[in-house]
Amino acid sequence: QPAAPAQPPARAYDLLRDLWGYGSFRWRQGEIVAQLAAGGDALVLMPTGGGKSLCYQLPSLLRPGVGVVVSPLIALMQDQVDTLRQLGIRAAFLNSSLSAEGVREVEAALRAGELDLLYVAPERLLMEGTLRLLAGVEVALFAIDEAHCVSQWGHDFRPEYQGLGVLAERFPGVPRIALTATADDRTRADMVSVLGLEGAPQFVASFDRPNIQYRIAGKDNAKRQLLEFIRTEHAGDAGIVYCLSRKSVEDTAQFLSDSGVPALAYHAGLDHAQRQEAQARFLREEGLVVVATVAFGMGIDKPDVRFVAHLDLPKSMEGYYQETGRAGRDGEPSTAWMVYGLGDVVNLRRMLAGSAAPEWVRRIEGAKLDALLAYCETTACRRESLLAYFGEAYQGPCGNCDNCISPPQVREMTREAQMALSAAVRTGNRYGAAHLTDVLLGRDTDKVRQWGHHTLPTFGVGAEHDERTWRGVLRQMVSLGYLEAGEHYGLSATPKSRELLKGEVPFLLREEVLQPRRKTASKAR
Numbered sequence: 399q400p401a402a403p404a405q406p407p408a409r410a411y412d413l414l415r416d417l418w419g420y421g422s423f424r425w426r427q428g429e430i431v432a433q434l435a436a437g438g439d440a441l442v443l444m445p446t447g448g449g450k451s452l453c454y455q456l457p458s459l460l461r462p463g464v465g466v467v468v469s470p471l472i473a474l475m476q477d478q479v480d481t482l483r484q485l486g487i488r489a490a491f492l493n494s495s496l497s498a499e500g501v502r503e504v505e506a507a508l509r510a511g512e513l514d515l516l517y518v519a520p521e522r523l524l525m526e527g528t529l530r531l532l533a534g535v536e537v538a539l540f541a542i543d544e545a546h547c548v549s550q551w552g553h554d555f556r557p558e559y560q561g562l563g564v565l566a567e568r569f570p571g572v573p574r575i576a577l578t579a580t581a582d583d584r585t586r587a588d589m590v591s592v593l594g595l596e597g598a599p600q601f602v603a604s605f606d607r608p609n610i611q612y613r614i615a616g617k618d619n620a621k622r623q624l625l626e627f628i629r630t631e632h633a634g635d636a637g638i639v640y641c642l643s644r645k646s647v648e649d650t651a652q653f654l655s656d657s658g659v660p661a662l663a664y665h666a667g668l669d670h671a672q673r674q675e676a677q678a679r680f681l682r683e684e685g686l687v688v689v690a691t692v693a694f695g696m697g698i699d700k701p702d703v704r705f706v707a708h709l710d711l712p713k714s715m716e717g718y719y720q721e722t723g724r725a726g727r728d729g730e731p732s733t734a735w736m737v738y739g740l741g742d743v744v745n746l747r748r749m750l751a752g753s754a755a756p757e758w759v760r761r762i763e764g765a766k767l768d769a770l771l772a773y774c775e776t777t778a779c780r781r782e783s784l785l786a787y788f789g790e791a792y793q794g795p796c797g798n799c800d801n802c803i804s805p806p807q808v809r810e811m812t813r814e815a816q817m818a819l820s821a822a823v824r825t826g827n828r829y830g831a832a833h834l835t836d837v838l839l840g841r842d843t844d845k846v847r848q849w850g851h852h853t854l855p856t857f858g859v860g861a862e863h864d865e866r867t868w869r870g871v872l873r874q875m876v877s878l879g880y881l882e883a884g885e886h887y888g889l890s891a892t893p894k895s896r897e898l899l900k901g902e903v904p905f906l907l908r909e910e911v912l913q914p915r916r917k918t919a920s921k922a923r
């Protein structure tokens with residue numbers, strides 16, 4: 399591809415000022431606009447809120463013809479088109495929400511050359527009729543928004559996105575720009591190959607969100623921990639709390655309300671009107687906490703969300719980044735707070751083990767879960783680990799994550815990990831964490847008696863530690879893949895555990911789990 403000028407044409411600055419009312423380009427927007435305006439392609443990786451839209455909207459106006467924007471977010475098209483029309487830009491959309499009459503009107507406007515921008519859902523664009531229609535008009539550029547949807551590695555793979563490779567074949571002279579807020583290497587490679595962007599320059603922004611403080615703690619009593627967190631640090635603030643199930647969403651919302659924190663529940667079980675109402679209230683009211691399943695947040699642009707709390711683990715680092723990224727869009731200090739425990743880790747591992755998905759899907763999901771759990775257990779700077787996952791070299795300490803603020807003490811507990819492995823193996827690799835803990839602590843329970851586990855050499859070898867420490871050890875062992883959770887929650891030693899048994903690698907436990915429970919008023923008896 400020919401090298402594009404580094405500066406966009408003068409008219410770009412006029413439009414920026416006169417239409418959008420912005421004083422200058424942000425980050426490398428100017429270069430991207432110049433690249434497209436000169437007829438080149440581009441791949442743009444920028445976090446949400448970075449200003450991706452301008453990168454294709456402005457060049458669409460600079461070039462003759464209509465800019466065609468492919469987006470999977472049908473629900474947002476109307477809003478985007480309305481906003482553009484208010485700026486005086488001739489915009490329209492084509493998707494399944496339009497009536498036949500509506501479609502005819504948009505198509506007529508397109509043929510008459512009366513559109514600057516056309517938003518279209520991928521399945522609509524790929525219809526032969528639409529492709530032919532576009533072949534008959536002048537197209538300024540194709541913008542493929544949410545381009546990570548082409549990748550099976552991405553967190554919201556959409557098969558229809560894979561068909562977008564035809565754009566390169568059928569419209570060879572039309573510039574293409576792919577945009578996403580997901581940046582890991584594999585997704586990026588997929589976008590390049592599927593969309594035919596091999597020669598295109600890549601504009602990769604930093605994904606760091608310096609105003610977000612990342613914190614992760616062991617789960618004790620999640621709801622109480624959440625309440626204490628909100629009361630001590632975010633009283634009166636707007637926030638989002640993510641839970642995995644509808645039931646825990648409802649329980650948690652109720653619990654917060656009962657405790658004097660204004661909260662409402664949001665999940666897929668609510669009807670459309672109820673969900674709209676919840677979103678509207680969240681945007682309108684101050685200091686409201688929404689307790690939600692992951693369904694909540696897509697396309698919600700509330701700048702002053704002061705915290706995002708996870709009471710259950712997200713599915714992947716991508717999910718974590720996206721969900722926590724809804725905090726602090728205004729750049730003010732915000733908190734990404736999460737608690738997780740042995741039960742969560744076991745559950746996720748179990749779900750994966752019992753999944754009916756094809757082998758390759760499970761492998762990808764397993765690798766993603768490993769990455770997430772390693773992030774949770776890390777004693778290094780969280781920001782550094784998070785950004786490293788997205789391929790960004792960042793040197794901690796950042797000074798704004800739990801590990802940097804109060805560096806966790808690590809204690810070598812290789813011997814303890816070996817004891818735990820021995821307990822699992824000697825009891826037949828089929829008991830859950832609670833029973834293994836009983837065996838390690840030497841507790842004379844009915845189950846221990848029933849199976850004769852009090853006669854094992856491992857019985858009671860771990861009595862010098864308390865139950866909480868053992869749960870921490872087991873959690874970290876499951877997280878790091880030394881123990882594996884089977885279908886009935888039973889923990890079994892993995893092949894990887896041999897390196898621990900042989901003493902080839904040390905087992906380092908975060909000090910946090912070694913500390914005694916913090917005493918709270920309600921627990922004092």
Ligand code: ADP
Binds near residue numbers: 420448449
């Ligand atoms: P993204 O699509 O990357 O999430 P948007 O395109 O929606 O981001 O832009 C995020 C916000 O940044 C919007 O409110 C937009 O108006 C604003 N913005 C974008 N570019 C500029 C700019 N050059 N100057 C000022 N504000 C901008």
Ligand code: ZN
Binds near residue numbers: 778780781796797801
């Ligand atoms: Zn840090």
